Amino acid sequence: MRDFTYLRATDISEAVAALAARPNAQLLAGGTNLVDLMKYDVAHPDAVIDINSLPMKEIEVLEGGALRIGALATNSQVAYDPSVQSDLPLLSSAILAGASAQLRNAATTGGNLLQRTRCYYFYDPSTPxxxxxxxxxxxxxxxxxxxxxxxxxxxxxxxxxxxxxCVALAALDTTVEVVGPDGTRDIPFLDFHRLPGDHPERDNTLRTGEIVTAIRVAGGHFRRHQSYLKLRDRLSYAFALVSVAAALDLDDGKIIDARVALGGVAHKPWRDPLAEAELAGQPATREVFEGFATRLLSQARGQGENDFKIPMAHRAVVRALTQAATGRSQIQAEKRIR
Structure with a gap:
């Protein structure tokens, strides 16, 4: 780990000013990703700005039923919040599928949005x-x-x-609140993360000096018909090979609205709203879900060793949608695929 300057921000404006003045600075919240990257000599900021004392830990219910979750609310705090469990069970389930209890106690909402990839080569400075x-x-x-x-x-x-x-947030109506040198702005969640293109070093669409302060998630009509399915090499403390956040709004067995986001398959949580729109009015049957999965993965391309992910993702989409349709969501504590 290289030398760096440590700063502790006492308010949001001070944090924004410090970050904008130091292009190579990094924010420190839970530190569950940043500290690892610094130890591996992948990240070497010249300044670390501690924002843990900032007033961004609250979870509040807004008019209309939306939830506003502060960027410093821990993953555990969010997962076990009664309002989240009641109105956004998909979000609670996804969080509980991730990391370990110890990490969830430290990791924050804003940090989760900003975490870097776990690619072997990204973590190894000796490789391109x-x-x-x-x-x-x-x-x-x-x-x-x-x-x-x-x-x-x-x-x-x-x-x-x-x-x-983030996979669950991509499936829901989520907005990211940020503040920077030019003031505040809202970023639709689907626009927050980037595909790699020619600039894979850019993970998101934040501007220089901007800080995530909160997320807003619309109060859902997906309380009953939702499921988060995560397929991985072991059942705890492992990243997803493929994950699916599935949410349905049904009326007499027909689909009114559908949301499906995939994790573990792209540089950002993956959704295809056009494919989802075609589900409207169709019956919630396996045949319909099979056709949707085929369209969703029509552009999927393997790299050799990961070719298995394509049929795995297809089956996972069908299974997650079936779980959601039948009201039998995946229960993370069971440690088995339902």
Whole structure:
């Protein structure tokens, strides 16, 4: 770990000013990702700005039933909040599928949105990686790529986004609140993360000096018909090979609205709203779900070692939608696929 300057922000404006004045600074909240990256010499900020004392920990119910979750609310705090469990069970389930209890106690909402990829080569400074050093190449292409992307990849990067929470947020009506040198703005969640393109070093659409202060999630009509399914190499403390956040609004067995987001398959949580729209008016049957999964994955491309992810993702989409339709959501504590 390299030397750095430690700063402790006492209010949001001070944190914004400190971050804007130091282009190579990083914010410290739970530290569950940043500290690892610094130890591995992947991230070497010249300044670390501690924001843990800022007033961004509250979870509040807004007029209309939406929930506003502060960026410093811990993953455990969010997962076990009564309003989240009641109105957004998909979000609670996704969080509980991730990491370990100890990490969830420390990791924050804002940090979860901003965490970096878990690509082997990104974490190894001795290998070329365009995310770590733009223009150096992507070692995963033609290398060990079992965990890598099958959708939205580019010739510059095939890494995947590691979050479970973000997959659920992508399936719901979520807005990211940010503040920066030019004031406040809202970012629709589907626009917050980026595909790699020619600039895989850019994970999101934040501008210089901007800080995530909260997320707003619309109060849902997906309380009953939802499921978060996570497929991984072991049943605890493992990142998803494929995960699915599925949510349905049904009327007499017919689909009124459908949301499906995939994790473990792309550089960002993956959704296709056009494919979802075609489900409206159709019966909630396995045959319909099979057709949807085929369309959703029609552009999927493997890299050799991860080819298995394509049929795995297809089956996972069908299973998650079936669980959601029957009102039998995946229960993370059971440690088995229902």
């Amino acid at each position: 990686c365009n995310k770590r050093e733009p223009g150096s190449g992507c070692s995963a292409i033609g290398g060990v790529n079992r965990i890598h992307a099958i959708l939205g990849a580019s010739d510059a990067c095939i890494a995947t986004h590691p979050s479970d929470m």
